Amino acid sequence: MRIIAGTARGVKLAAVPPGVRPTTDRVRESLFNSLGQFFDGGAVLDLYAGTGALGIEALSRGCERAVFVEKDGRAVAAIRDNLRRTGLAERAEVLRMDVERGLGKLAGGSQLFNLIFLDPPYRIAPAQVGNLFSRLRSRLVPDGRVVYESGDPPQQSTLELKGVSRRYGKTVITFFERTELTMNVAVCPGSFDPVTEGHLDIIRRAATLFDHVVVAVGGNPRKHPKLPAADRARLIEKVTVDLDNVSVEVMNGLLVDFARDQGAQVVIKGLRAVSDFESEFEQAQLNRTLYPALETVFIMAEAKHSFLSSSAVREIALFDGEVRGLVPEGILESVREIYSGGHGKIQTNNDKG
Numbered sequence: 001m002r003i004i005a006g007t008a009r010g011v012k013l014a015a016v017p018p019g020v021r022p023t024t025d026r027v028r029e030s031l032f033n034s035l036g037q038f039f040d041g042g043a044v045l046d047l048y049a050g051t052g053a054l055g056i057e058a059l060s061r062g063c064e065r066a067v068f069v070e071k072d073g074r075a076v077a078a079i080r081d082n083l084r085r086t087g088l089a090e091r092a093e094v095l096r097m098d099v100e101r102g103l104g105k106l107a108g109g110s111q112l113f114n115l116i117f118l119d120p121p122y123r124i125a126p127a128q129v130g131n132l133f134s135r136l137r138s139r140l141v142p143d144g145r146v147v148y149e150s151g152d153p154p155q156q157s158t159l160e161l162k163g164v165s166r167r168y169g170k171t172v173i174t175f176f177e178r179t180e181l182t183m184n185v186a187v188c189p190g191s192f193d194p195v196t197e198g199h200l201d202i203i204r205r206a207a208t209l210f211d212h213v214v215v216a217v218g219g220n221p222r223k224h225p226k227l228p229a230a231d232r233a234r235l236i237e238k239v240t241v242d243l244d245n246v247s248v249e250v251m252n253g254l255l256v257d258f259a260r261d262q263g264a265q266v267v268i269k270g271l272r273a274v275s276d277f278e279s280e281f282e283q284a285q286l287n288r289t290l291y292p293a294l295e296t297v298f299i300m301a302e303a304k305h306s307f308l309s310s311s312a313v314r315e316i317a318l319f320d321g322e323v324r325g326l327v328p329e330g331i332l333e334s335v336r337e338i339y340s341g342g343h344g345k346i347q348t349n350n351d352k353g
Contacts, residue, residue, distance in 0.1 A: 001016070003086060004025060004032070005029075005057075008085075008088065013078075014081040017072070022050055030168060038061045039062035042064060043063065043067070043115075044058040044113060045066070045069070045139065046058075047103075047120075048121065049094075050075055050119065051075065059092065066088075066093070069095045069097065069099055070095075071096060073096065080094060099120075103132070103136075106139060107260075107261040112144070113139055116140065117147050118147065119148075129148075129150075135261070135262060142178060145175055146175075149171060149173055163175055163176040184212075185265070185266070188206055190216070191225060191232070191310065192215075192232050194226075195232070196309070196313055196326060197325065198272070199270070200240070200328050201305060203215060203246060204243065212245045214264060216255070217233045217236065217251060219250050226339060229252075235334060239330045239331055256291035259291065265294055267296045269284075272305070272307070312326075313335070323335055
């Protein structure tokens with residue numbers, strides 16, 4: 001593999017580490033021909049960077065700076081070696097971490113990119129990759145583009161996004177403009193201590209209304225939850241596994257910051273009674289003050305769930321009352337064990353139902 005054009009043209013790149021699938025020179029050349037070949041400044045973000053060949057090619061062709069995100073240690077070493085070989089190391093930053101963490105790190109700053117390469121391993125489910133696109137949109141300049149490399153078109157098409165695709169053998173390259181990355185993403189926040197049938201009903205109904213729903217599990221320790229947020233998130237993941245457009249994240253800090261990071265402009269709240277609306281209305285107004293683009297959508301609870309709350313479930317379970325029908329069947333045994341004063345460890349492998 002070599003750099004094809006630009007200031008580092010002809011420089012031979014380091015050997016490809018085992019397990020890394022590089023973009024071939026032929027595909028890389030065709031890709032940059034489609035992009036316009038050369039750049040006048042700007043920044044590039046190379047996700048699942050592998051050897052870094054795509055980002056380094058962009059630097060060689062005129063991009064001013066680049067950020068590479070890669071979690072494999074051998075691949076990171078290859079990226080650093082290739083940056084030294086091409087004399088481009090001073091214009092690059094290499095983050096050794098997974099893409100989720102990398103995007104989280106970048107979300108804390110003001111750095112925007114003109115070009116983002118997204119070249120995940122083909123074994124990663126398209127739905128999992130699709131969850132990243134709304135977040136990538138917030139990292140792009142107004143006329144920025146995302147270049148997504150995938151396997152056969154049936155995989156790529158499940159992203160439900162419109163872009164221009166070109167096939168090169170078994171590789172499909174799809175080009176997305178910033179405006180084409182718009183997904184209706186909603187955040188459904190709560191402590192979920194524990195998640196109830198009422199919560200699950202709201203999440204399921206929200207999933208029919210929006211392209212993607214992020215369940216945000218509050219990590220605020222001041223509420224003294226029975227379980228750490230990560231354990232509560234795992235319980236929700238267990239009962240939403242059949243919902244392809246729902247993901248679960250732990251939320252630390254302000255809801256408006258979390259929503260902005262997720263590329264969401266909608267917050268979902270379930271309402272059981274008028275008393276819920278009074279407090280939620282105040283919170284919605286405050287959130288809009290902090291993040292004017294953020295709207296709150298209220299979903300009315302079904303009548304059979306209008307009395308149901310996590311605090312009620314905790315109290316019933318504490319005194320060994322029957323919680324069947326109040327919490328999802330898939331986590332029934334876990335809730336009984338955890339909230340009856342047990343050791344507080346999730347035993348999801350032994351759940352019945």
